[in-house]
Amino acid sequence: xxxxxxxxxxxxxxxxxxxxxxxxxxxxxxxxxxxxxxxxxxxxxxxxxxxxxxxxxxxxxxxxxxxxxxxxxxxxxxxxxxxxxxxxxxxxxxxxxxxxxxxxxxxxxxxxxxxxxxxxxxxxxxxxxxxxxxxxxxxxxxxxxxxxxxxxxxxxxxxxxxxxxxxxxxxxxxxxx
Amino acid sequence: xxxxxxxxxxxxxxxxxxxxxxxxxxxxxxxxxxxxxxxxxxxxxxxxxxxxxxxxxxxxxxxxxxxxxxxxxxxxxxxxxxxxxxxxxxxxxxxxxxxxxxxxxxxxxxxxxxxxxxxxxxxxxxxxxxxxxxxxxxxxxxxxxxxxxxxxxxxxxxxxxxxxxxxxxxxxxxxxxxxxxxxxxxxxxxxxxxxxxxxxxxxxxxxxxxxxxxxxxxxxxxxxxxxxxxxxxxxxxxxxxxxxxxxxxxxxxxxxxxxxxxxxxxxxxxxxxxxxxxxxxxxxxxxxxxxxxxxxxxxxxxxxxxxxxxxxxxxxxxxxxxxxxxxxxxxxxxxxxxxxxxxxxxxxxxxxxxxxxxxxxxxxxxxxxxxxxxxxxxxxxxxxxxxxxxxxxxxxxxxxxxxxxxxxxxxxxxxxxxxxxxxxxxxxxxxxxxxxxxxxxxxxxxxxxxxxxxxxxxxxxxxxxxxxxxxxxxxx
Ligand code: SF4
Ligand code: SF4
Ligand code: SF4
Ligand code: SF4
Ligand code: FES
Numbered sequence: 001x002x003x004x005x006x007x008x009x010x011x012x013x014x015x016x017x018x019x020x021x022x023x024x025x026x027x028x029x030x031x032x033x034x035x036x037x038x039x040x041x042x043x044x045x046x047x048x049x050x051x052x053x054x055x056x057x058x059x060x061x062x063x064x065x066x067x068x069x070x071x072x073x074x075x076x077x078x079x080x081x082x083x084x085x086x087x088x089x090x091x092x093x094x095x096x097x098x099x100x101x102x103x104x105x106x107x108x109x110x111x112x113x114x115x116x117x118x119x120x121x122x123x124x125x126x127x128x129x130x131x132x133x134x135x136x137x138x139x140x141x142x143x144x145x146x147x148x149x150x151x152x153x154x155x156x157x158x159x160x161x162x163x164x165x166x167x168x169x170x171x172x173x174x175x176x177x
Numbered sequence: 178x179x180x181x182x183x184x185x186x187x188x189x190x191x192x193x194x195x196x197x198x199x200x201x202x203x204x205x206x207x208x209x210x211x212x213x214x215x216x217x218x219x220x221x222x223x224x225x226x227x228x229x230x231x232x233x234x235x236x237x238x239x240x241x242x243x244x245x246x247x248x249x250x251x252x253x254x255x256x257x258x259x260x261x262x263x264x265x266x267x268x269x270x271x272x273x274x275x276x277x278x279x280x281x282x283x284x285x286x287x288x289x290x291x292x293x294x295x296x297x298x299x300x301x302x303x304x305x306x307x308x309x310x311x312x313x314x315x316x317x318x319x320x321x322x323x324x325x326x327x328x329x330x331x332x333x334x335x336x337x338x339x340x341x342x343x344x345x346x347x348x349x350x351x352x353x354x355x356x357x358x359x360x361x362x363x364x365x366x367x368x369x370x371x372x373x374x375x376x377x378x379x380x381x382x383x384x385x386x387x388x389x390x391x392x393x394x395x396x397x398x399x400x401x402x403x404x405x406x407x408x409x410x411x412x413x414x415x416x417x418x419x420x421x422x423x424x425x426x427x428x429x430x431x432x433x434x435x436x437x438x439x440x441x442x443x444x445x446x447x448x449x450x451x452x453x454x455x456x457x458x459x460x461x462x463x464x465x466x467x468x469x470x471x472x473x474x475x476x477x478x479x480x481x482x483x484x485x486x487x488x489x490x491x492x493x494x495x496x497x498x499x500x501x502x503x504x505x506x507x508x509x510x511x512x513x514x515x516x517x518x519x520x521x522x523x524x525x526x527x528x529x530x531x532x533x534x535x536x537x538x539x540x541x542x543x544x545x546x547x548x549x550x551x552x553x554x555x556x557x558x559x560x561x562x563x564x565x566x567x568x569x570x571x572x573x574x575x576x577x578x579x580x581x582x583x584x585x586x587x588x589x590x591x592x593x594x595x596x597x598x599x600x601x602x603x604x605x606x607x608x609x610x611x612x613x614x615x616x617x618x619x620x621x622x623x624x625x626x627x628x629x630x631x632x633x634x635x636x637x638x639x640x641x642x643x644x645x646x647x648x649x650x651x652x653x
Contacts (some may be wrong), residue, residue, distance in 0.1 A: 073275035
């Protein structure tokens with residue numbers, strides 16, 4: 001430290017002038033109706049500068065009848081670098097085009113890193129991430145799982161690109177034709 | 178020993194070998210679907226074609242080696258052929274790998290990446306066929322995925338000899354079907370066709386959609402279902418893929434059992450009982466040491482058993498033939514000199530179970546009778562007058578057949594009513610929780626490794642015997 005810095009008081013004054021300057025300029029911006037360093041009330045409020053493509057909370061898309069588009073292939077769970085997706089598959093022999101579906105679909109938000117790889121891996125457009133931020137705060141990190149019903153229901157979306165059931169194919173039972 | 182050239186390299190083939198066998202034996206890979214080392218040559222999938230210099234392409238699985246022949250396994254003509262064959266084989270294949278349990282260990286999937294890699298060039302709609310069609314209570318077929326290699330059919334004709342499967346109709350209407358008299362239902366080796374199927378056409382309804390294979394790991398083990406002692410792989414969930422939100426019992430459960438090829442014992446096969454080892458090992462377990470039915474700490478129970486043994490003058494032991502070689506030897510070392518020991522049969526054939534045949538299944542439904550008898554003789558248990566202590570190791574013994582008013586020390590892994598009747602009950606580990614060896618009826622010794630950790634409240638019988646023989650001190 002130089003002799004000037006060791007004098008103590010001048011440096012204190014300099015520091016106060018920096019913080020005070022920032023404070024006053026923010027106050028001025030706020031008073032004139034502009035966005036400054038005003039705190040947003042997380043999580044109720046979303047910051048205005050979030051990207052429209054923000055990777056926020058996951059959803060499972062639905063088929064027209066409301067059942068999940070997901071085929072429980074586990075590709076999302078396999079690619080997930082944090083290994084936070086767990087899927088229990090169900091079997092519906094009567095649903096010819098969709099015999100495998102998720103009975104349970106769990107994502108652990110205490111460990112998800114919001115990379116979006118799961119969405120990219122999905123071959124069915126069954127999993128998406130919406131810009132909305134998940135309601136993360138909680139008191140127990142073991143209870144930050146969200147499950148199939150919430151993923152399907154909190155913002156229901158369908159897969160518009162894909163006809164369902166798949167068209168252009170005829171079913172010939174028994175292979176006889 | 179005909180000398181042939183594979184891709185220019187001289188190879189000493191064996192007389193009577195096919196080009197495919199000679200190539201595989203010397204580290205040259207040629208793809209194959211319908212050929213299988215333990216089955217006859219069918220030659221229907223055509224993926225194994227190779228070029229013989231100066232001749233046309235032909236299938237390697239049915240091409241005998243000839244002195245001086247020059248085989249090319251990867252020429253341009255062969256590559257183009259494979260690509261066309263893959264296009265043809267997948268013409269009506271649903272390509273539903275995403276929901277196919279074979280994905281990850283499917284030959285068709287692997288070859289597609291290796292030899293084709295392109296989408297179908299056909300614009301015809303795919304021919305549909307039955308899915309989840311029941312061949313038996315244990316095996317379903319998805320006829321859309323079937324590539325008609327006929328391995329399953331040949332297995333039932335040549336190995337299990339039930340002759341239960343066949344192919345109906347022809348061309349793209351062909352269907353693998355079971356005979357209608359239920360022979361496939363009764364084939365005790367039926368599940369082998371699931372492993373044999375190079376695609377995911379055959380599958381077990383009880384395992385359907387339960388696991389993706391890349392979440393599983395295989396531990397080498399030995400089937401304890403009979404004296405054959407087939408070497409198997411026990412598949413269970415990999416620890417790095419442990420489940421947290423879903424049922425955690427899956428992390429410590431047997432996912433499936435497959436054969437571990439062993440020419441000295443079982444070849445590439447096992448019977449259906451070997452597939453169902455979970456039914457043996459996942460019965461309710463005894464995890465609590467007891468004195469006359471009252472729960473106590475394991476150490477307390479061991480001390481009590483040690484005192485009983487010290488005080489006894491004519492103790493008799495019934496030794497389990499489910500004990501590993503190591504456990505039997507530990508028993509012999511620790512207690513053999515002081516205790517009169519007999520070999521006990523833990524299991525006898527269950528009602529309806531196939532007793533014995535000339536392929537694998539043996540009438541003795543215990544894994545280690547040979548080693549137990551070698552140590553403790555084959556006299557049936559006898560309790561002479563003056564017997565003042567019984568040590569019963571293992572299950573399957575009716576306590577009412579034991580002499581009355583003699584104290585009993587019981588070692589068992591499973592929750593059974595007898596446990597509470599013993600004066601001292603000590604819970605022990607099962608095979609999937611420890612390493613060891615079994616000696617099969619032919620004298621072949623096979624090793625098994627632990628799949629899961631044992632609980633602290635349960636002891637390994639091997640260390641228990643040492644503790645019972647040693648002076649009081651720290652318990653196992
Ligand atoms: S966003 Fe990334 S970390 Fe989160 S669940 Fe998807 S793959 Fe896993
Ligand atoms: S969300 Fe998509 S990738 Fe994940 S299991 Fe379902 S279908 Fe497969
Ligand atoms: S079911 Fe499998 S093993 Fe049998 S013919 Fe079809 S592809 Fe081959
Ligand atoms: S033959 Fe015996 S040892 Fe082999 S799998 Fe069947 S029961 Fe197990
Ligand atoms: S492996 Fe040779 S034709 Fe199938």
